Amino acid sequence: MLNRxxxxxTLPTLISLLVIGLxxxxxxxxxxxxxxxxxxxxxxxxxxxxxxxxxxxIVTPVADAFDSMxxxxxxxxxNLALQAEIDELDARxxxxxxxxxxxxxxxxxxxxxxxGSELGRTPAQVIGQPDAFDGALIIDKGxxxxxxxxxxxxxxxxxxxxxxxxxSPGSATIVPITVGPSGVAVAVGNQVGEVLPQVxxxxxxxxxxxxxxxxFAGERVVTSSGSVRFPAGIPVGEVIADAAPGNDTLNTQVRxxxxxxxxxxxVVLAWPPDxxxxxxxxxxxxxAPTSTTVPEDGTTSTTSNGDG
Amino acid sequence: xxxxxxxxxxxxxxxxxxxQTTLFSQNELFTPDLVMxxxxxxxxxxxxxxxxxxxxxxxxxxxxxxxxxxxxLRAIVFTIVAYLALRTRERADIGRLxxxxxxxxLTFVGVVLLVLxxxxxGQTVLLGEGVVELLVLVPIANLILALIFVPLFxxxxxxxxxxxxxx
Numbered sequence: 440m441l442n443r444x445x446x447x448x449t450l451p452t453l454i455s456l457l458v459i460g461l462x463x464x465x466x467x468x469x470x471x472x473x474x475x476x477x478x479x480x481x482x483x484x485x486x487x488x489x490x491x492x493x494x495x496x497i498v499t500p501v502a503d504a505f506d507s508m509x510x511x512x513x514x515x516x517x518n519l520a521l522q523a524e525i526d527e528l529d530a531r532x533x534x535x536x537x538x539x540x541x542x543x544x545x546x547x548x549x550x551x552x553x554x555g556s557e558l559g560r561t562p563a564q565v566i567g568q569p570d571a572f573d574g575a576l577i578i579d580k581g582x583x584x585x586x587x588x589x590x591x592x593x594x595x596x597x598x599x600x601x602x603x604x605x606x607s608p609g610s611a612t613i614v615p616i617t618v619g620p621s622g623v624a625v626a627v628g629n630q631v632g633e634v635l636p637q638v639x640x641x642x643x644x645x646x647x648x649x650x651x652x653x654x655f656a657g658e659r660v661v662t663s664s665g666s667v668r669f670p671a672g673i674p675v676g677e678v679i680a681d682a683a684p685g686n687d688t689l690n691t692q693v694r695x696x697x698x699x700x701x702x703x704x705x706v707v708l709a710w711p712p713d714x715x716x717x718x719x720x721x722x723x724x725x726x727a728p729t730s731t732t733v734p735e736d737g738t739t740s741t742t743s744n745g746d747g
Numbered sequence: 748x749x750x751x752x753x754x755x756x757x758x759x760x761x762x763x764x765x766x767q768t769t770l771f772s773q774n775e776l777f778t779p780d781l782v783m784x785x786x787x788x789x790x791x792x793x794x795x796x797x798x799x800x801x802x803x804x805x806x807x808x809x810x811x812x813x814x815x816x817x818x819x820l821r822a823i824v825f826t827i828v829a830y831l832a833l834r835t836r837e838r839a840d841i842g843r844l845x846x847x848x849x850x851x852x853l854t855f856v857g858v859v860l861l862v863l864x865x866x867x868x869g870q871t872v873l874l875g876e877g878v879v880e881l882l883v884l885v886p887i888a889n890l891i892l893a894l895i896f897v898p899l900f901x902x903x904x905x906x907x908x909x910x911x912x913x914x
Contacts (some may be wrong), residue, residue: 449833453795456804456826463808463819464868475817483812487764502773568772568779569814571885572861576876577813603904604815612860614815615762618875641876700876 441655477588477605479721483498483608484581491610492579495566558670559709561586562595565702567609574618575604578705583608591669591708598696599623599662599673601707611707615699616640625675626663634660634693643693645678650689653682660693665677670710752794755904759785760806768813778881779888782806783857784826787850787889788897790832790913791839792904803829814868823864839897840911846897851890858885859895 467476563580580586592600592613601615616623623637625645632647645660658678662669674696682691763781771779786803794802807825811818832853839849859882866875898911 449796449800449830453830455824456800457823460804460807460819460823460826463822468816468868479818480812483809487761487768487813490761490765491769494765498766498770502770504767569776570767570772570810570857570869571873571881572817572865572873572878573814574872575815580852612813612815614872615875618872620869620871634873636872638869638871639876639878660872699887722874 444468444499461473472604480605481607482611484577484605484610484612488577488579488581488607488610491566491577495579497562499566503699508620534584537637559585561709563611563705563707568700569612574615574699576601576613576615576699576702577704578611578613578707579609579709580610581609582606585709586611586707589668591673591710593673593708594697594702594706594707595706597674597682599669599675600697600699602668603707607706613705615697617643617699618696622646623675624666624669625660627658627660627678628652630654630689631663631665641695641698642679643676643695645691645693647684647689649687650684653681653683654689654691670708749769749900750794751906752904755839756789756794756802760802760809760901761902764809764813765809775877776884777888778884779892780854780858780885780894782810782894783825783828783854784850784889785900787832787853788893790829790836791846791897791901791912792909796833799833800826800829816865817868818880820864820868821861821872825861827860828853831856834896839845843894843898847890847894850893851886851896854889855882855886858882 470476472480561580563578563584564587565576566579567577569575569577586603586606588603588606590603592602594600599616601613601617601619603611604614605612613633614620616634617637618636622633625632625634627645627647630647630650630652632645632650634645636645637644637687645654647654656678660675660677662671662673662675664671676693676695679692679694680687760782763785765782767779769780771777786806789802790799803825804822807822808819809820810825814821835849835853839846862873862878862882901910902908
């Protein structure tokens with residue numbers, strides 16, 4: 440039997456450490472994660488990141504194989520559903536390509552030039568999470584890859600994921616919008632509001648102030664131009680319950696398109712664009728004239744009059 | 748604490764942090780809190796209680812630094828768990844199953860404290876989807892790992908091959 444009772448100094452030690460812990464918490468909250476605490480976090484990440492990357496190289500295939508074995512039945516069903524989705528998306532892609540060609544045609548016709556719409560993108564692999572409770576994601580790219588705190592993060596399909604909380608030279612921590620401390624400014628149709636995280640669910644609460652029209656299940660929620668965390672137009676999720684405005688406000692539920700816990704790859708956007716970097720002076724863009732033809736059978740084809 | 752013990756403790760904590768943030772973060776069913784488990788298992792060794800509380804605090808602080816929740820939260824939780832473990836550790840070596848249950852119960856207390864204190868300090872990042880399930884799954888995972896690893900861990904840290912033979 441163990442017979443090592445705690446000594447007389449155990450309780451004072453406990454109390455001292457608890458006081459230090461509380462002071463740290465207060466300091467961290469008051470400093471809003473900047474200053475000394477930010478430096479400490481970056482330092483700790485810089486030390487552990489190489490180990491995490493090494494471990495991720497080994498354990499990710501093992502974990503994926505284990506997941507595949509345990510989910511083989513659901514994977515088959517998922518494959519069928521995904522195949523159907525691919526067919527549907529292929530059809531939409533053809534339509535979008537046609538729209539794009541038409542858009543370019545109008546651009547040329549009216550001598551328009553899109554500027555500033557090309558955001559720098561840094562793809563990154565998710566190498567882990569701090570622990571089971573912490574919803575943050577750790578990625579394998581950091582400040583040496585141009586990532587800075589506050590940048591928005593999307594998934595490979597372009598859906599909103601979250602924003603960068605901490606960054607070290609070789610890694611960064613992302614807080615998903617589903618658990619983030621603050622909401623995201625969004626738009627539903629022509630109404631604007633905010634989506635907020637909720638406890639024990641990935642679904643988010645949509646609040647539309649000054650709402651004038653009802654919203655319906657299935658309506659798309661995108662980031663609004665009033666967002667300081669995301670560029671406008673990034674898809675966030677879809678409304679899952681009809682709701683009508685009451686006293687100028689409207690509350691309903693939104694299911695995000697992204698399930699952060701399942702992400703393996705993300706894309707960090709260099710947004711807002713660096714205001715110091717000047718646009719290329721007198722840049723001229725030569726675009727081959729494009730025409731869209733609609734044959735009699737109703738199918739659409741795009742013809743480039745350039746070297747193609 | 749001897750140099751070898753210090754090295755063993757540091758290595759086990761680093762290994763726990765790396766495995767927790769990589770391997771076990773990708774599994775939804777088996778989700779142990781490895782760092783908390785190492786802290787609990789350390790309380791069964793011959794290391795002085797005051798030192799153990801310090802180790803628990805630093806281990807929690809390390810996880811805090813790597814996570815997104817407020818700094819000091821896990822440091823407090825791990826220190827309290829270590830204190831409770833030190834106060835009750837004489838009951839842990841009755842049998843292997845009891846050791847596992849003891850570690851599981853302490854983990855449960857730890858994760859409940861984590862969620863409670865986190866809620867009080869507005870840490871929504873800890874309260875995402877499945878938080879209620881995790882309050883059960885994490886202690887069970889730690890219980891299973893404790894059943895398997897406690898005797899070996901204590902023998903390695905204490906360099907005492909007779910420890911935890913459950914006589």
